[in-house]
Amino acid sequence: MKRQRGTGRTAGVLAAAVCAALALPGGARAAGEGGGYAFDDQARRVKGAVSNLDAERLTAGQSYRDTIKKDGKLYYRVDLDDKQNAYVSVVAVPKAGAKAGYSDGIKVTMQDGSGTDCGHQSVNFGGFGFARPIAAYTHRTIDPDSSSCQQVGAYYVLVERTSESDGSDWELELRYVTEPGLRKTGPTALPETWASGTPQPPAGGPQRRDGGAGFHNATSLRQGEWRTDIRPGQTMYYRVPVDWGQQIFATAELGSSPAADAYVGYALTVSLMNPARGYVDGKDLSYDGDPSTLALDPQRPVAYENRFSSNDSTSGLRFAGWYYLSATLSPEIAKAYGDKPLPLTLRVNVTGQSKPQPAYDGPAGPFTVTDDDREAAASGQSGPQAARSGTLRVVGVAGIGAGTVLVLGLGAWWLLARRAAGAGPTPG
Known part of the structure; x- marks a missing residue:
């Protein structure tokens, strides 16, 4: 009886392990298979309100899904203290093949209860002529020299869509994160001089590394030359750890094609x-x-002081962590060169020595670079940022494939069951 009880416990553990393997992102199939955007599989559904007073409350550290109509305006609520910086990002995902005008895009704004604009960002499709996933964010930044948007209370995130060419609904992926304030105030002035020259291409030759289909499963990169193939209409995502004091440089080369010479x-x-x-x-x-x-x-x-710059690009380089690169190939390529993929090379340089992080009054969360991040970048791991630390190493079955894990698990359970019943071990 003891053996049987032990076997039952073992079988339960094996079954749980198999279920966990099947539930791993990418365990059954690659997210975003078929060229679509890979949404965060942990995102919750939320319904944006047309009035700020009806807005649903977002929770820090959580991702959300919603849908926005043409010319739509949606409100969401975040409750803020007077110590932390807050960021809400929105990825707008139109339907594949949708047309887009130059000014079509999204605007994300954070407002306090009086309607004061705390921060906003607008991103559009430019001259591309077709829609693709685009990302923008808004933020409330703690600023000792400002009196607006510094109070405790309810704040509202407004997502606005402008679309002249596409009348279909767009899917949204929202994420709300916070950054701790400082224990003591640091410098706010930007250095007058900085290395603005483009470094030499990284040495070592190209290495194969295919991109992910969204932020959630972006492929990790370190400095180097990375080779992939990209199809017309496809968007690939990569992420690179960039620490305090470091700079990121990136170039992309689209390889030649013998198919045609159309412009x-x-x-x-x-x-x-x-x-x-x-x-x-x-x-x-x-x-x-x-x-x-x-x-x-x-x-x-x-650098922390970058956030006080009026230049949007400089202000965006305000913290360490995973920086993302996306690459999209126009579907117009298929008309001239066919629907086959074209060779693409990304060359990434990360220069400068890592500096200590600011005197945060609490854990830095995603706004830091760890040894595990560097290891993930070296090995090309992909997946959610929550999969930091040794989790990826412990659950090594993710690289085997769910089918193999299932077969091995059932075989081990069968063998233990035979032993518990008094049968000898089976050869093989």
Whole structure:
């Protein structure tokens, strides 16, 4: 009887392990398979309100899903103290193949109870001519020199959509995170000089690393040259750990094609987003079948005082953590070059020595770079930021595949059951 009870416990553990393996992101199939955006599988459904007083409350550290109609305006609520900085990001995901005008896009604003604008960001599709996932954020920043938006109370996040060309609904992915305040006030002035020259391309030659289909499963990169293939209409996501005092540089090269020599404007766009998923910079290139290269503008080193800059790109480099790169290939490429993927190379440089983090009055949360982050970047791990620490190493079955885990688990359970019943071990 003791053996039988032990076997039951073992079988329960094995069954739980198999279920856990099947539940892992990517365990059954890759998120965003088929070219679509990969939403956070832990996101909760929320319904934005047309009036701020009816807005649902968002919880820090949680992701949400919603839908916005053409020319829609949606309100959400966050309750803030007078010590922490708050960030709410919105990823707008139109339907695949939707057309978009130059000014079509989204605007995200945070307001206090009196309607004062605490911070906003607008992002549009530019001259691309078609819709793709775009991200913007808003924030309430603690500023000792400001009297507005510093009080304890209810604040409201307003998401506005402008769309002249696409009448279909857009899906939204929202995320609310907080950053601790400082134990003591630090400098607010930006350094007058900084290294603005583009470094030499990283050494070592290209290595294969395919991108994820969303922020949630973005593929980790360190400094290096990274090779992939991208299909017309596809958007790939990568993330790079950038510490305090460091700079990130990125270039993208679209390889040649023998299929045709037709000219396609706005063929590839590459964007840089910060750890709060706020837009920092973006560039695009045209393509005529020959190799074509773009480079993101040189940016200042990551520093706390960057947040006090009036320049949006500089202000976005306000904290350490995972910085995101997205690359989108225009669906117009398919008309001239077919629906086959084109070769794409990303070259990433991270320069500068890491500096100590500011005197945060509490854990930095996602706004730091850990040894586990650097290890994830070196090995190319993908998945949610919550999968920091040794979790990825402990649950190594994720790399085996759910089917293999299931077979091994059932085989082990069967063998234990035979032993418990008095049967000898089975060869093989």
